[in-house]
Structures are given as structure tokens and as C-alpha cells.
Amino acid sequence: MKTTIAKVISIVGHPFLTVPLFAVFLLFSIESTQRAIYLSLLIVGGIFLPVGLKTLWGVRKGTYTNLDVSDQGQRQKWFVATTFLLLLVTIIVWATNQGWTLRLALACALVLLVIAQLVNRRIKASMHLAFHAFLGFLILSLNGVAGVCFLLFALPLAWSRIHLGRHIWKEVIVGTALGSLLGVAFWVLH
Template sequence: MPAPLARALSIFGHPMLVLPMAVLAIALARGDRRTAVWSALGFGAFAALVMGFSWWQVRRGRWGHVDASARHERSTLNRFLLAALTAGALLVAWRGTLPLLALGLALSAFMILGAMLMARWCKLSLHLAFVVFAALLLHRVGTLWMVVALVFAIAIAWSRLALERHTHRDLLAGALVGAVAGFAFWPIAARWGG
């Protein structure tokens, strides 16, 4: 039973699911349906872009699987994600209509950069980084939401260990990078008037 549960948790804790869900929860809690709709469309397009890139790498024989587990696969994916998230943040900021989304994308790029910079020492868990980031974003929706999300982060950490995808050091690095991004988000947003 632990392996199927760990796989299910790992899937539900994927960065392409947890961050969009947090953004949607925040937008809907603020009564901002427009942001919720545009964010959902944007995240859907981004997910399609990333999956298309991953599928293309497999199709060309450069990757063994779309999950990019091998070191060279992960390095390629992280470079792609850094460029895509940075471009997305700049595009959204340039349009000027969704400053909080631009900030979230920029901090997501920061987390990817953190993973790249730490690659020599650990395989930073982006699953855990994004779950912790999302949990801290949810503080504005309510403390209970944040606590539930942090408990979910603990479950994600367990799943990554159970699946032997990460070590304790990888998880600690991911949690720290996610916490830095999460604790930075609302103070920066307040300075921008978000």
C-alpha cells in the first residue's frame, strides 16, 4: 500500500498542480474571478508547453521518460523552466494587469534557479519547494488553509522518500527554497500595492 499511496501523493503534489490551485484559491477568496480565469488559462498553457517540451525530448531520444529523472534530463528541464518562467513573469509584468501573478512566476523562476545552483550538492525537491511555497501563499486565504497545505507538504516529503526520488537533504533544500519564496511573496506584493 505505501508505494501506490506515495505515487498518488507525488502526482497530486506536482508543482504544475499545487501552484495553480493555490493561485485559484487566492483569486477566488478575493472575489477576483477575472484573475482566476486568466490564471487558469495561463497555467494550462504553461503546462501544455512544458509537457510538449518533455515529450519532444523523449521523442528525440534525449530523455528516457517525460518525468526528467536523470541528471542531464533534469538539468535540461530546469534550464527550460527557468527561461519559460522568467519570460512569463516579464510578459505578465509588461502587461501590468496581474502583478501578483508576475511576482509568483518570478519567485517560481527563483526556485528553479535555486535548484540549478544546488545541483552539485543535492537534487533539490521541486515538489516540496512548490508545495511549501503554495502553502505559504495560502496564508492570505486563511491560517487553516495554510496549515492543511503544510501538512500536505509533510505527506509530499514522505512520498518523495518512499519513492526513493530524493534524500532528506534534497527535501530540506526544497523546503527552504520554497519557504524563502513563500515568505518573500506577500511583503513584496505589499510594496507593489498588490
């Protein structure tokens, strides 16, 4: 029963679910409908769709052990494609002079991913917790109560990642610290 609960929590807190949902929600909150559709397609279609397909394909081929890309060595290769796509979308968003909130959020997410890739050489930081903490601060900048509630979900999410054997406490703490660092940077600069 505990494992089932941990799996559900881990899926609900998966960055491939939370990040695009937040991005689309944010875009439709701050942009015109037409612009929100364009930017949502750019972000989801330019980052999440190709990385998701690459991850699924990698699991099928045996390149990745699981959809979380939990193996530290496998994760290093995964970071390269993901960072490249995020960089490309970030450049497009900055070059087309989109809104400050979106430009800053993407720039901070890119820095978070680059730092996580560097850190991954020594320790496999939890990307679930890194992006969860980062999003928590983005949400906090828009709505204090929603942000605090979202950030509090980090506790069961951390437990789930450890219970499922994907991470140890040190990796969860490092991931949370990385996400918090870039989330605070966003909050201060926003």
C-alpha cells in the same frame, strides 16, 4: 501497498497539478472573470502546457527517465526551457501591470526556479517540496487554516518522494528550504 500510497501522494503533490490549480483558483478569487480567464490561459498555456508536452515527449524519446525528471543531469536541461517560459510569462504580467499579488508570486516562483537550477548543480533538490512549501506560504497569506493544512501535507509528500526513491532526505530538506525561503519572501512583501 506502501508504494501505491506513495505514488498517489506524489501525484497529488506534483507541482504540475498543484501549481496550475492554485494559480487558476487564485486568479478567479482576485480578478474579474474575463481577466482571470486571460491570465489562467497565459500561465497554463504559456508555461505548463508546453513544459508538460516537452516532458512527455522527452520521456517518450528517452531524453528523460521519468515524468519527474529525476535524473540530475536531465533535470538541468529541463530547467532551461521551464525557466525561459516562466521568465517570458513573468515579463508579460509585469509589462501589462497586472495585480501585485500575481506579479509578486510569479517573480518569487521565477527566483525559486533559478535558485533551484543553480543548486541542482550540487544537489538535486526536490521540486515537489520546493513548490509545495512555496504554495503553502502563498495560501497562508490568503487563508491561515488552509495554508497550515497545505503545509502539513509536506510531511507525507516528503515521505513519498523518499519511499519512491526519487530523493534522499537531504534533497527533500533543501527543496523545502528553498520553497519556504521564497514563500516567506512573498509573505513579507505581499
